[in-house]
Amino acid sequence: MKRVTIHKHEAALVYRNGVYQRMLEPGRHWLLYLTEKMVRYDTLQPFTPPQDLNVYLHDAKLADALIVVEVKDTEIALQYENGLLKKVLTAGRYAYWKSVIRYEFVHVNISEAEIAESIDKTVLHHKLVAPYVRNYIVESYEKALLFVDGQFRRELASGAHAWWKNSTAIHVGKVDTRQLQVEINGQEILTRDKAALRINAWAQYRVTDVGKALLHNKDYERQLYILIQLALREYVAAFSFDELLDKKDAVALAVDATALGVEVLGFGIRDIILPGDMKDIMNQVLMAEKKAQANIIMRREETASTRSLMNTARLMDDNPMLFKLKEMEYVEKIAEKISTISVTGNNGLIDGLKQIFVTPK
Known part of the structure; x- marks a missing residue:
């Protein structure tokens, strides 16, 4: 023992x-x-x-x-x-x-994807529990739809969402509800008068119905692009080239995208790009217009100058003293360009100078 x-x-x-x-x-x-x-x-x-x-x-x-x-x-x-x-x-x-030691055991059924409300969210983020949890974040500017095993269940509110990680397939479809913009670039379109143009445009839109956007339509953004593209072609084809240039900054394009769950808020044409031969023609027209404007300005200035000379001549004809002052003004301008003057001659030259600078009584 x-x-x-x-x-x-x-x-x-x-x-x-x-x-x-x-x-x-x-x-x-x-x-x-x-x-x-x-x-x-x-x-x-x-x-x-x-x-x-x-x-x-x-x-x-x-x-x-x-x-x-x-x-x-x-x-x-x-x-x-x-x-x-x-x-x-x-x-x-x-x-x-x-x-x-006081032991407690909380049994959790993870065969179902949904997490019971009795389980605190802080527990789900614990490092020991996190490997068993799927987390999704829906931002405040987003709307989301929950799909379980490929079937639509419900719309999710903004915030954090979690499901148990198991064989159940979970998919969260998200849509940004902020104002978005789509670019429609490099569109080659014929105007009503058969002018071939390349147009760059933009459109602003917002998703208003997440159900229509995700459930009833496949790739709604691509469909929206095509819808705006077709509307742009129809709009441009209704105008001649000159009319389109005049309306470039005031485009009134109506696009109905309610079937996509989308509201188009605005539309605009950024650039109208002309082909090479059309550019040459437009440059020639522009040069001709500018030359005509220049000729008009030159004629206007010449007319004004002639009218001013006529008025001056009329005043000097009525007032000899004004004529004499004008002569002295020109003599002064000439004298400014001369450094020295040598005078030779008889009394006739002196008398001639007196006549220029002395006003007769």
Whole structure:
């Protein structure tokens, strides 16, 4: 015989020739020296026996000392210790010692995609639980539809949404409800007078019905592009080239996209690109117009200049003193360009100069 001591927060299992016999609680106990062996366990840790758990649960004393948790194939169990989440248990059978640790187990059915409202959202973001959860975010400017296994279920509000990660197919279709813009570039269109033009345009739109956009139409954005493209071609074909140029900045294009769940808010033509031969013709027209404008301006200036000369001549004819002042003005201008003057001649030259600079009485 030998005597053994089981300490506090311990338990021991006694085996005889490899076969489980009994459980020893804290205290002093006797063992058969040669045939019985003892295995100690920390009761603050989970119980992990070397053999199948059912072998030990036949002992009523041991069964009463354990907490047995069974997790089904379609479940996970959240293990809490003293109120704190410590582990996520998958399908299987688990045993824990009844001790000072307060164990709680929350069983969750993950065969269904929907998450029960009783589970706090903070738990779903815990690092232990996150691998079992699918998360989706719907922004405040978005509308979304939920599809489960390919079937439409409901419209989702803005915010965070989560589902259990399992074999159920989850798809969230999102639509941006802000004002958006589509570019319609490089459109080669004939005008009413058969002028071939390349047009770059734009359209602004907003999704107003997410159900029509996603459920009733495939690739609604592509359909909207084609709808606007056809409307643009019809609009341009109704005008001649000159009329289109005049209306370029005031395009009135009506596009009905309600069947797509879309409202077209605005439309405009950004560029009208002419082919090479048309450019040459337009340049010639422009040059001719500018030349004509230049000729008109030159004639207008010449007429004004002639009229001014006639008025000046009429004034000088009526006023000899004004004529004399004009002569002196020109003489002054000439004198400014001359540095020295050498005068030679008889008294007739002096008298001639006097006549220029002296006003007769």
